[in-house]
Amino acid sequence: MRKTKFVKGFLALSLSAAVLAACSNDQASSDGKGSSGTTKDGKVQLTALITKHPLTQDLKKMKWLEEVENRAGVDIKWQEVTADWDQKKGALLASGDVPDLIIGPNAITDADYVQYNGLFEDLSDDLDKSLPNVKKMFEAKPETKGIATQLDGKIYGLPKYQRFWPATATRQFINQKWLDNLGLKQPTNWDELYDVLVAFKEKDANGNGDPNDEIPMDFSPTGTGGFGFFQPTVLLGSTGITLGEGSGQGYYVEDGKVKNFFTDERYKDFVKFLNKCYKAGLISKEVFTQDYTKYQSVARGNGDVAKVGYTYGWELTDRFGNTLAPQYTTLAPLKQMADSTAKLSWTYDYNSLNYGANMITLSAQSKNKDAAMKFINELYDPKVSMQVLFGSMGTNIADNGDGSYKVLPPTDSKMDPGTWKWTSTWADNGPMYIADDLKLELGTDMQSVGKQTEPLMSAIDAIDKDNDLFPGMFIKYSKEDNSKLALNNTNLMNLVMPKYSQWITKGGIDKDWNAYVKNVEKTGLPENIKIMQKYYDDYKNNQK
DSSP: OHHHHHHHHHHHHHHHHHHHHHHOSSSOOOOGGGGOEEOTTSOEEEEEEEEOOTTOOOGGGOHHHHHHHHHHTEEEEEEEEOSOHHHHHHHHHHHTOOOSEEESTTSSOHHHHHHTTTSBOOOTTSTTTTOHHHHHHHHHOHHHHHHHBOTTSOBOEEEEEOOOOOSOSOEEEEEHHHHHHTTOOOOOBHHHHHHHHHHHHHTTTTOSSOTTOOEEEOOOOOBTTBOOSSOGGGGGGGGTOOOBTTOTTSEEEETTEEEEGGGOHHHHHHHHHHHHHHHTTOBOTTTTTOOHHHHHHHHTOBTTBOOEEEEEESOHHHHHHHHHGGGEEEOOOOBSSTTOOSOOOOOBOHHHHHEEEEEEEEBTTOSOHHHHHHHHHHHTSHHHHHHHHHOOBTTTEEEOSSSEEEEOOOSSTTSOHHHHHHHHSOGGGSOOBOOTTOEEEOOHHHHHHHHHHHHHHHHHHTSOTTTSOOOGGGOOOOHHHHHHHHHHHHHHHHHHHHHHHHHHHHOOHHHHHHHHHHHHHHTTHHHHHHHHHHHHHHHHHHHO
């Protein structure tokens, strides 16, 4: 028995060390909670792990972060994770040997707090003494405290509020220049979109003399854990389904009832349409194998020659770069069929864009909790937070000297503002509080994203936000229900996501559908819907 326990413990520790070594792209240590001490210059040494965007530069290059560490009197050894965090996290948490701080949007989830009870510090009693900036956020934006607080009143992960973002993350873009070259009108339904994509493929739409280098349609990489933004699932809005926060695991609300589109006949129609496009060679052959960096780079074409005709993204310059962006325009929501009577909808993402859960956590075993909380508190100073979001003062943000600030254009004129932000700093992946009274003039990308959203706004404004949106950002589940939801969702994703890619690339959904629906029911989906319906009803009743 002792030998068995020793082997299990050794394996867990070995896995943890391997994970942290794999996560690091600098000299970061993997010695977790036991590494904290004091440096030669009197600073407290901490360890921290951050899940960051693949574009984001080495943290040692961020001037604002160096200044925050200095003010907090800490020296942090960073572990920087850019991929496969969900796979790496399990081994790390199972070892029980975690860094002082873990940073990133839901890097540690409510379900993790339940499964690894006692691993993370409860911060609910530290607001007055150690986290006054967090307390100010909670007072100004009470919903942020609701996001952070578990049903038992404990606070393990702190949220964010970033204020400026629009109602949706995803816009669908089409190359207007290609349409003009071919004498085509913008499509208004799926059949017209298909015909346009065929023309893009067959008629040398970019006009460079090569009829085979166009990619008619492309979308962002699909994760094994569900959908993200910039996915074709926004086309479900053509059928009357309103996605909320991307509906990554298929859940949505219709007429006050919680549902899941993975067993909905409208989802089946959607997948069949994508299979039709894929079979005709209209969707990138790399759509299920490329990473996000490749997805972005392909859309930027070659000089002024575009490669992609129809795709999804955040903002034109962010998606296509400064040179090609003028060729594209936002396409309004499409009907499923020309004679469709379904109410057009679009994904409503305001809450997840402007708020975030569990952005930073503190290890319960940290030997220097006071120093760690001093660092955390600095991050929630609004003037620091705008640098967390947009980059360092001087290079990324100008201080106008009158209490107001301005986001600066990229120092490299060839780089678009969105890429510049994600390259320079933590951006949306960081803990922050952008106070409503902070005077900050946004960059050109954020100024233009509103205009690029206008073609979608009639559908977004028509959403019945009381009866057709699941307020997942603001709902907290009991420990028991959290565990059930997490387990059932894992089972659900393990079944539905491979089927999604299989059916698009190889077809067969009609033949498989009935057996597939029965198998989905066995994953625990009915139990999840029942649980979510109860909490949804309770939430609505509490809002009255």
